[in-house]
Amino acid sequence: MRVTVLICALLVGACAGSSLRTARVFPLFTGAGTASEVRRVDIDDHKSAPPALAFEVDCTALPYAKGEERDFCYQWGHWGVFTHERGILVACNCGEFGGFVLWYSKRGDLLQTLIAGDIPQTLISDGDAFVCVTGISHLSISEGALEAFRLVNDRWQPVGSTKLAREAERIEIEPDGSLFIQLTRDAGMFRYRAGVLEQLPSSLPNSAQQPTSAPSGARG
Numbered sequence: 001m002r003v004t005v006l007i008c009a010l011l012v013g014a015c016a017g018s019s020l021r022t023a024r025v026f027p028l029f030t031g032a033g034t035a036s037e038v039r040r041v042d043i044d045d046h047k048s049a050p051p052a053l054a055f056e057v058d059c060t061a062l063p064y065a066k067g068e069e070r071d072f073c074y075q076w077g078h079w080g081v082f083t084h085e086r087g088i089l090v091a092c093n094c095g096e097f098g099g100f101v102l103w104y105s106k107r108g109d110l111l112q113t114l115i116a117g118d119i120p121q122t123l124i125s126d127g128d129a130f131v132c133v134t135g136i137s138h139l140s141i142s143e144g145a146l147e148a149f150r151l152v153n154d155r156w157q158p159v160g161s162t163k164l165a166r167e168a169e170r171i172e173i174e175p176d177g178s179l180f181i182q183l184t185r186d187a188g189m190f191r192y193r194a195g196v197l198e199q200l201p202s203s204l205p206n207s208a209q210q211p212t213s214a215p216s217g218a219r220g
Contacts, residue, residue, distance in 0.1 A: 026177035029148045029160055029195030032129035038173055041123045043080040043093045051079040055108025057090055061100035061116040072097065082123045082130075086154050087111065089130070091120040096138045103156055114156055115147060122171055124179065130156070131179070131192075135167035142166040142184055146192060162197050164190075 024034050051057055059069040059077075073092050077099075082089040088104045101115040101123070118134040121144075125131075128151050135144030144164035149156040170182040179192040180200075189200040 024175060024177040026194045028124065028126060028129040028131050028177070029150075031159070032150060033126070034177060036126040036128070038124060038126045038177060039082075040125075040171075040173060041080045041082045041089075041091075043078050043091060043121055045078045045093055045095070045121075048076050048078060050074045051077075051081060051090060051092075053081060053088070053090065053108075055104070057092070058102065058110050059092065059100075061102065061113050062092070062094060063098040063117045065094075065097055080120065080123055082125060084125070084127065086151065089114075089123055089125070091115075091123055091132070093119050093121065095119070096136065099134075101132055111154075112156060114149060114158075118145065118147070121168065124171075124173065127151070129159075133168050133171060133181075135164065137167045137184055142187075144168050144183070146197070148195060160195050162192070162195075164197075 024038070027034050028038070057073070059073040062069040062073060065072040073094060076094060078093040080091040087106060089101060090104055091099070091101045093099045098117050099115070099119040100113065100117070101120050102110060103112040103114055104110055115132060115134065119136045120132050121135050122133040123130060124133070130149050132147045133144065134147060136142070144167045146162040146164065147158065148160040150159050164181070164183060166183040166185055166187040168181050169184040172180040174180060181190045181192060183190070191198050191200055
């Protein structure tokens, strides 16, 4: 009897605890799903090294260093690789020289150039949708954007672009699927929920998840 009571108590406690946790209810943008976990890849702009890939990356999407894109990217570029069940997203950040995001098959075939010129900081995806946070802070320039894509028949389709007043300094993913974004130079705190950006009056809530590495773009 005592064992049965203990088991029942544990089950009730587990159910109560699960009801207190916030489930993901918001998609990355309107029309996308919410069934899968949101994952992120931050590009570490303090580490320059060739990408950890078994194939050669086509660097011709880099807008500057024409004719020397490959050498420039492989020597000075900062990379982010997001492995997807259908392929691989490859992002390169070359600071004020630009950047790109490419979509490769797992065999190393270049399928799409998704972003060319803007500088990727963070890739956020749930498998069927992804948002790339781009931005730069260099000299007097500070700008950023959120570029949203949806996977249709194994190809990414752009579904929305949201400009930021300045580069994103900090990004947090909430359990409900919202993104919280803090801009540089005290330019404000924003919530990105289902593809809609709204300004917040105060700092991040305590429940926000801590990033593995905060994006910082190109510092000059």
